[in-house]
Amino acid sequence: MREITTTDELLLIKVGKTGFVLNERPDVRRVHHASCNSVSTWIDHPKYFSESSNAAKDWLDRRFGSDGWVNCSYCGGLNSTLP
Ligand SMILES: [Zn+2]
Secondary structure, eight states: OEEEOSHHHHHHHHHHTOSEEEEEOSSOEEEEETTOTTSOSSOSSOEEEESOHHHHHHHHHHHHOTTSOEEOTTTOGGGOOOO
């Protein structure tokens, strides 16, 4: 995954509705589908993006361990079936 550094980049990802966004909050690292409404339109916490769920999972597990992050319960995160 790569860090999302600008609000413009984040908005393009949300409008594009493809890929996955990690929201790294102080209490939990949660992964969302790009079109999830829970992803804010501003960078309130560090956010990361990947187009591929497999690449995202590899990156997350390597960096945080398999229990160091969670999928969003609303959109399903990496398992999302959202369009
Ligand atoms: Zn979500």
